[in-house]
Amino acid sequence: MKKQLLSGLIVLVIFFGCATPKKQDAASMVERIPEVEALLKQMTLEEKVGQMAQLTLDALTVGANHFHTEEPMRLDMDLVRRAIVDYNLGSVLNTASTRARTVEEWHTIVSQIQDVAMNETRLGIPVIYGIDAIHGVTYTAGATFFPQQIGQAATFNPELVRRAAEITAYETRASSLPWNFSPVLDIGRDPRFPRMWETFGEDVYLTKVLGVAMVEGYEGDDIGSPYRVASCPKHFLGYSTPLSGKDRTPALIPEIELRERHIPPFKAAIEAGAHTIMLNSGLINGVPVHASYELITELLKEELGFTGLVVTDWADIDNLHNRDRVASSPKEAVKLAINAGVDMSMIPYTLDFCDYLIELVEEGEVPMSRIDDAVRRILNTKFKLGLFETPVTHYEDYPLFGSDEFIAEAIKTAQESMTLLKNEENILPLSNNSRVLVAGPNANSMRALNGGWSYTWQGSNADEFHEGYSTILDAIRDKIGSANVIFREGVRYDNNAAYWVDEAFDIQGAVRAARNVDYIILALGENSYCEKPGDLHDLTLSRNQIDLAKALAETGKPIILVLNQGRPRIIREIEPLVSGIINAYLPGNYGGIAVADVIFGDYNPNGKLPFTYPMYVNTLVTYDHKPSEHQERMAGMYDYESDFAIQFPFGFGLSYTSFEYSNLSVSSDVLRPNGSINISVDVKNTGDRQGQEVVQLYTSTHFASITPDVRRLRRFEKIALEPGETKTVSFSIAPEDISFINAQNKRVTEPGAFDVLIDDLKATVNYTE
Template identity: 80%
Template sequence: MKKSLLIGMSVMLFIFGCTSEKKDDAAAMVERIPEVEALLAQMTLEEKVGQMAQITLDVITKGENEMVSDEPLVLDMDLVRRAIVDYGVGSILNTANNRARTVEKWHTVISQIQDVAINETRLGIPVIYGIDAIHGTTYTAGATFFPQQIGQGATFNRELVRKAAEITAYETRASSIPWNFSPVLDMGRDPRFARLWETFGEDVYHTKVLGLEMIKGYEGDDISSPYRVASCPKHFLGYGTPLSGKDRTPALIPEIELRERHLPPFEAAVNAGVQTIMVNSGLINGVPVHASYELLTELLKEELGFTGLLLTDWADIENLHNRDRVAASQKEAVKLAINAGIDMSMIPYNLDFCDYLVELVREGEVPMSRIDDAVRRILNTKFKLGLFDTPVTHYEDYPLFGSEEFESVALKTAQESITLLKNENNILPLSKNSRILVTGPNSNSMRALNGGWSYSWQGEKVDEFAQDYSTILDAIRDKIGAGNVLFREGVRYDNDAAYWVDEAFDIPGAVRAAANVDYIVIVLGENSYTEKPGDLHDLTLSQNQIDLAKALARTGKPMILVLNQGRPRVIREIEPLMSAVVNAYLPGNFGGLAVADVIFGDYNPNGKLPFTYPMYVNTLVTYDHKPSENQARMEGVYDYESDFAIQYPFGFGLSYTTFEYSNLIVSNNELRPNGSLEISVNVKNTGDRQGKEVVKLFTALHYASITPDVQRLRRFDKISLEPGEEKTVTFTLTPQDISFINARNERVNEAGDFDVMISDLVETVSFIK
């Protein structure tokens, strides 16, 4: 096993270059805080190793075993003391029994944990508690839930993304928790991927910009503020594009692709001073990332200069032995991961990690300098969070928790995420005097609106906590009156089975009901899921849902398709049957209201697709593809299917008004290495109602030493225009913005021409070296 790992590592060394002379640079760059240094000088090896351990809450509660807790939830103080006093455990994560808790319960539990850590250990070092609060404080009852990250990406609204993160930070601190495992900076470039909806979408610049806004919202200028949390961008690096499209399966990503598509959002986060980062659970080019010194130390810590805390994902050190088989034992797995650059292990169920690591240090297999570096990073994070002064925040100090003020931001974000993809003959908005049949498995489900990481990991407990919110059916009834709405599910999910199982519950009943209505609103998509339970074999929408759509289409009644899904399920068979298509993504607790507002015209849609919507399961392409991905058929000579066949393009989204672009002006027809370009365009609302428009600037190199992408998003801005109003939008571009990774894996600018494109306007500029 060791030999095979060394072969894999030699490949990675070739890819990233051997920089062994820099091996001490990573530790040398980390800030020396006097209080932390004083603690380090007093700590035993066992105390240091304990700080590197993170266990899940179930391990220290009363219950059947370390995976099942009693209800009501009660800490087992003997187990708490064993973990924190005997082993010095430095971090705890997650909820118990996969269930949301009240702010009162969180305060009780975390206060008890911190009391033991501070008052019953030799040095009184507080625990750092972490949670996945990815679209609001997702494990706290009563918290404000926003659209999932893919929906926030569809808003293209920096301010809303930052504000949602600020509210999430506030409510997470109200829950006595200071550490949030968010944002996801993985690239959503494979529609099959079960965690696509946790990303901002497929574009590098878009992800980088919105990721920074989310980090800014979480951390602010000072994470010691009681209203801020430490963020934890994830998953470094290349997690979102496995070869099979399935979670935690191998990826083949050459360095040129890693640096061009996957690294920039993390690099921007590091440059912004992000406090912590979580590691990719998978393999890249045969090497588990958790065992890659080249990626974790040489690239992240030395080249990018990351000086914060580097955390594993769930049980991923154990996976080096159990699943990936690069370590012949669990002890060897610990050695590989810690020497690769891991600072804290999300264990999560046992304390063997601590015993193994102490042995490895004493045997000389892990240097003490590596332990000191890891613990320094951990203690620095705790110190900067203010945990030594205020280990527990109190919910009574957070009067805005779950407030109408916060909920109004969630509703606005949901509204701005809704993306109108089709509107034949301007059928939308519908009249409020219409009679409507509402149908489909997602039409009356809060679980489907929220998706995974909502009150529970898979979101299956949503209905228990979200009774006060409106499903799409509820919102339509409230909008036009229950007497004007008929409801037949037609197809329903089996919530006791895997998420993708649905059954043809009453398709004939839905067809009969359609005879008495003017329009059909059919709500299709997916039930909640995330990670491995979300893996699928076929991206096509389920057959039962397709059958329901086709049966209703035969009635001749106009149909409005609402898609409530975490990834773009293929709808090629039924899309032509629809008069309108609305993509709602996973819009959260206020998604029902937002969808109804759009359908009946109380809100003018302005969301834009953050991914390319595929038409076929075998044609999964992104907008920034190479020219050879789109080769027209040679009619009469060869009949091949190599065109860019998609359902809807990246950045697409309709409105109930119209916009006209004009007067594209570029300040200079030449760009030099130290120069910049000012680019302006006029945008006018030529319709009869107020609307918001996302102004997107793309560039396209004419020629380069490697085949250039057909286009790349470089800037965007969102503006609001009244009817007849015109605004000038201005952007600045620098040479860095049009640079690319060349065949030598270097970021370069090459002399030559490139196009600047906004809407259908194009200007050509020459880069002069």
């Protein structure tokens, strides 16, 4: 086992051999808060180790049995006291039975836990409670749900993302919960990945900007505020690009790629003040991240300067033994993870972790200095959150919870996420006196609109909480009147099977109903899913849904396709058959309203794709690919399929108005070290209605010491223009903005020419040292 571990570590030493040299020991960088230091001096080994343990709520309830708590849910106080009094438990997470609770229930749960922690233990250290509130407070009934991250990314609007996070923080604290396992800063570069919808898409810069906005929205200037929470960017590092495309499977990522694509969003979040970080559950180049000293301590804590709390993902220390087999026993798994730099273990069910870790310290296998460093980070976080003074907040102090003000923000975010991908002969918007057939398995489902992490882990019970919300069908009926709407699913999801399985329910019934309408609104896509259950073998839209679309197309009635999905499913067969396409992503509880507003023209769509929409399952190429990935076919010689065949490009999205770009100007055609250049462009609304446009600035390097990407997004700004109005949009870029990771794994800016690209305009600039 020691030889096996050694060879794994040698791989990572080579892997990070060219990393920036560490400047100081990770533990010495952590802030010394006098109150925390005084507490540390009083703590026994057992009390310290207990702070490093995190149990799921299901382990503390009556009838506790891995996701199956007895209802009505109530704490088993004997289990609570055993965990907190006997084992000095430091943290609790999750909800019971993965089910949403009311703010009143949350207040009771957290109050009972904190009462034991504060009043029945020797030192009275509060518990820190964590939750996955990833698009609103996932597990609180009545909370304001926003679009999932991929939809928020489509807005290209950092202010909307920041505001959504502020509201989520407010409502999370209203639920007595101070710690949010969000944002996801994994890069969504593989549409096969079942958690792609939890990301901000494929681009590094967009993820950095929106990730920082979300961290700032959650944390504000002071996480001790009763309206703010500690954020937890995840999953450090490289989680979203496994070789197979399936969740928690191995990734092969060279250091040049890690440093170019995966590290920058986390680095930006750390610089923005993120207080905690969650680790990647998977393996990179054969080494589990949870056992990697090089990734957790040398890279994250020392090189990137992260001084906060590092928490595992679900059961991932156990996985070092049970799944990944780098540890010969559960006890050795604890040793590897803690010595690698893990501060808190999301256990999540038993307290064996504490027994093992105490033994390891007593045996000299884990140094006491490592324990003190971990506990200092944990206690610092609790202290900064104000938990020692206010361990529980009260829902009555949060009058805006679920308010009209918050709902308006959620509606606005859902509207701005709507991405119009096709509008043949300007078929959209439709008239309000149109007669329509609404069809498809996503037409009448709140579950599909919300996706996973919605009331339950898999989102499977979202329809139980649907009262007061509108499905796509409901919203269309409200918009044009029930008399003008016929509903036939044609295909429906089998909720007792895998999460994306559907069945041909009544395709011919839908076809017959189409005879009496002017248009067909066809809502297709995916049912809700989350994490591993969302793995699939084929990215193509299901055969039943394709058959439904083809059958309806044969009626000759124009079809508006609404895609309600977490990842871009292949629609190549049916795209030519439809006149309009709206990508709605997973827009949340107000997504039905947003879809109807766009279809009938009450809202002018302005969302942009945060990923490249693939055309084929074997052509999954991002916009920032290398030139060799875009080779045209050679007519008369070869007919190879190596061209850049995509359905829709990154950053694409139509409007009901039109925009004209002109007068691209650069302040200098030379960029020098420590300097910058200003870039401006005029944008005019040449249509007849107000609209918003995302102005996107890209650069394209001519030549470099490694093959450059064909282009990279460097700046963007969203503007609103009245008909006939022109605005000048200005950007500034510096040498750092055109830098890249070279073959020696160093970030450099090399002399040479690069193009500045906005829309179809181009200017050339030379970087000269």
